[in-house]
Amino acid sequence: MKTVLLLGSNSDVGQACAATFAKNGADIILASRTAADFQSRLAADIAIRYDVKTETVSFDALAYDSHQSFYDDLPTKPDVVISVFGILGDQDLATKDFAEAQKIIDTNFTGQVSILNIVANDMEAKGAGTIICVSSVAGERGRKSNYFYGAAKAALTAFLSGLRARLAMSNVQAITVIPGFINTKMIQGLETPKLLTATSQQVANGIWKAYRKKKNTVYVLPIWRWIMLIIKSIPEFIFKKMNL
């Protein structure tokens, strides 16, 4: 592994991943839409702490037209792409305002498809590389409380599964990461059970391990695999009455 491209490097998980991969010797390209000032400080910090090269680039998940030139213009083509961008969105607003629903779908799904497809084509041609993308337990069964987000993540999980099968022939690994709750800016204020909540660093460690072991799908906290198994097996006539 030489160079890692981090899509969504301003997120807590993105920052933890950048540090974890840099610690293991990777040069890092930080890609984020916002916070240019913070990104350049983060880049300096990682370069100094871990003695690696870092760069910052601007990336907008929703500007699909820019994605090809974004990728072509990268200073170095990445050996590993870690994509962690996404938004939780506002579920209530999305039920009333399609613009919000669309933003949730486009950021979590369409944006990912657009950029990861470009990455996949390049890696397929080279016959090498790893794509790691963070999806969500919310995508395993649509729940009353966040099904717009869940639907986008379900689509993303399906996309990644197909992408993995396609790239398997070309020595390119696609890894789906299912974190469960993460203690980050995204869920700030939400009370989540401690046992079910991972820290950003735990997610980053899980991603590093998945990369090393060439996993297909990883649950950062293994308990979530069982929780979702149970949730998925609840009969619909009961599930629809539950407040999940």
Place this chain on the structure above:
Amino acid sequence: MDKVTNWGLYPTVEAEVFQSSDYKELSEFVATQDHIIPRGNGRCYGDSSLQKKICSTLSLNKFLHFDTERGILKCESGVLLSEVLEVIVPKGFFLPVTPGTKFVTMGGAVASNIHGKNHHIEGALSLYVTGLDILTETGEIIHCSRSSNADLFVNTIGGMGLTGIILSVSLQLKKIASSYIRQKSIKAKNIHALLDYFESYNDWTYSVAWIDCLSKGDQLGRSILMVGEHAELDELKPSEAGDPLMVHKKNQINVPFTLPSFSLNKYSIKAFNFLYYNKQFKKMADTVIHYNPFFYPLDVLDNWNRIYGKNGFVQYQFVIPFKNGKEGLVKILEKIAEAGAGSFLAVLKTMGEGDRFSAPISFPTSGYTLALDFKANKKTFELLSVLDEMVIDFGGRIYLTKDARMDKKVFEKTYHDPFTHGEKFSSIQSNRLCI
């Protein structure tokens, strides 16, 4: 609201703690507050960084620039010295000045104008700070150095956080050949012998003495003086020479809970001091040891502050001028031994002249400086009030970073130069002392 307390676990306050890595957010927060104090890793002992509203710098944890040619490091104020060491030691550099723990932030170190075992030769941190970025009370970020905004620069170093929030620090580092220290330790049978040794080993870069505060009479001030120099490559053992710039290990032993407050008493401290003094048989011993046990012997014990029990402890550190040194130290040690209010740790050092690059309330000035820990209780506070008077009489002063209980009158009699700063940044300590 959080309960916040510093290293001495005394006092504890209810406070609202704000923390951000975003300069704009920080600046907006500062601009809209009445009274706040910045706080780093909470390793000052008392109430220097306590207030109803606290701005934590712990999210300001980025290294910004490292010039390995000139040995100048720029990092944000919430970076710990332990992290700095991890970055600079492998490149052949060391902190120009370091306190007895590496778990303080850079910002805290600057605000306290820390001194180390080398003050008598190399001075305080103020001599090595080359630039600061400070968020001032209007919410404006000001870069300052000796040549630009010099007043703000000087008043911030040793200014106890009262001039603003330090965002970043540029520091001139020290070149080293190895991360090891050539150490000599000398047993002194009493305070008189110790002060003679301090004089004869005065040209060593690092020196510090551990004193047994419970011995009396002929043995008053029984101690071990340790002096050291950065080891050159040819002074290392073959096992060390393979990795001469090895960084400290992160292994820590945790004190998992607060000990009952009776665990440390006259007898257990006596036993500890006896063992400590007698672990070295010879009068003099030469060794080469890693910087970690030399500078940071207590850092291996996480939360060692819990050994004093839940009521916490206070540290008392003063300096008295050399001319009154012997008389002053003897009288003060007699008073402490007489009170039997044994101190687990009593550390004596010498300091050189103060400098003009630090705030009027900065501590370091020429003389002997003694630091002692006491359980926080009524008896201790009574003893310390007596010691305050003695310190005043001997022309000394007390280190604000360690203080939690000094009286305003004591402060006024010992810190003379006027210190002007805005109203916004204030701590419980600065309110108590009317700084």
